[in-house]
Amino acid sequence: MKKAKWIHGLFAGSLSLLLAACGGGGEAQPTANQASPQGEQTSAEPAQPAEGSKSLVIYTARDKNIFEIVLPKFKEKYPDIEVETLEMGAQQILERVRAEKANPQADFWWGGTQSALSTAAKEGLLESYKPTFADKIPAEYKDPQDRWYGEMLLPEVIMYNPQALKPEEVPKDWDDLIDPKYKDKIVIRGVLPSGTMRTIYGAMIYRQDPNDPQKGYEWLKKLDANTKEYTQDPTNLYLKLDRQEGAISLWNLQDILLQSKKNNHPFDFVYPASGAPILVDGVGIVKGAKNMDAAQKFYEFLFSPEIAAQLAKERFQFPSRTDISKDDLPDFMKNLELKPLELDWDVMAEKDKEWMEYWDQNIKGKGAQ
Incomplete structure (x- = not known):
């Protein structure tokens, strides 16, 4: 297995990715536009965007404390895009996207295991999109056909x-x-x-x-x-x-x-x-997304060095990008070697x-x- 080395001497490591959602899941039943810290299934339907605005519907398994950082900044940069999030577990997202294949309701899948995202890719549920930062994500952390990319690493x-x-x-x-x-x-x-x-x-x-x-x-x-x-x-x-x-x-x-x-x-x-098992938490654009332009904008924004560095500092999130400056990361990340188990x-x-x-x-x- 080849190794992927972080520039600036950050981390050295290799891995391929993920199996199951992280162990912090809970039992809450979230609703649309209500960020659930536990990420379970919701039965809410996406709301209609305000007239004259663009829309972006995100199915997510991420935590509310991540939304609090990312979504206001995205809204500030793109005030004309109305963002709606529906929170559920990664497996529930897969099941819902699968059920909606003929008439997709979501645009963006934010927070998924490699297992769930790979399954979705094989079933033709994800768009192929090569982001501008594609060469900054090691091959171990992304789909070879650009249908999903790993956002963060979980040792x-x-x-x-x-x-x-x-x-x-x-x-x-x-x-x-x-x-x-x-x-x-x-x-x-x-x-x-x-x-x-x-x-x-x-x-x-x-x-x-x-x-x-x-x-x-x-x-x-x-x-x-x-x-x-x-x-x-x-x-x-x-x-x-x-x-x-x-x-x-x-x-x-x-x-x-x-x-x-x-x-x-x-x-x-x-x-x-x-070495440690290192999971990857990733994202993808839903096949047939109705708001492709907005989904691509969110993709690029979420992976931006500024957001990745802020999430590292404030939420201890290990970014998958290899080009985040060492000076922009918290002290404990600067010299920690993410050595993976060979799995x-x-x-x-x-x-x-x-x-x-x-x-x-x-x-x-x-x-x-």
């Missing part, structure tokens, strides 16, 4: 409470997690409902031997033996770590940074020495259901037996 790492563990006591790599000394120190967000956790667990199986999942199952059994609890949702995971009812977990780096730097949780992270994401997607069902039925809660 999955080791999370810990520095009030409970000293830095020298923290696992430095994945295999350290199965050392018996960490028994009852690990708390895991419930695996099956979480795209983040399914990705991590699938990667742990793949890295042992993708052709013989039993080796990965044995590894996960040892991890289960060290796991004190599987929490119902991210909120309970944070609570357990806050209270030091567990000291270690596995989670996505962006959320760890948001929780620690914005919400004052005592969290820190270790980037695994052997075949097509195999990961194909085997996800089989592997996770086996784990749930035969491993969960049985590692110590």
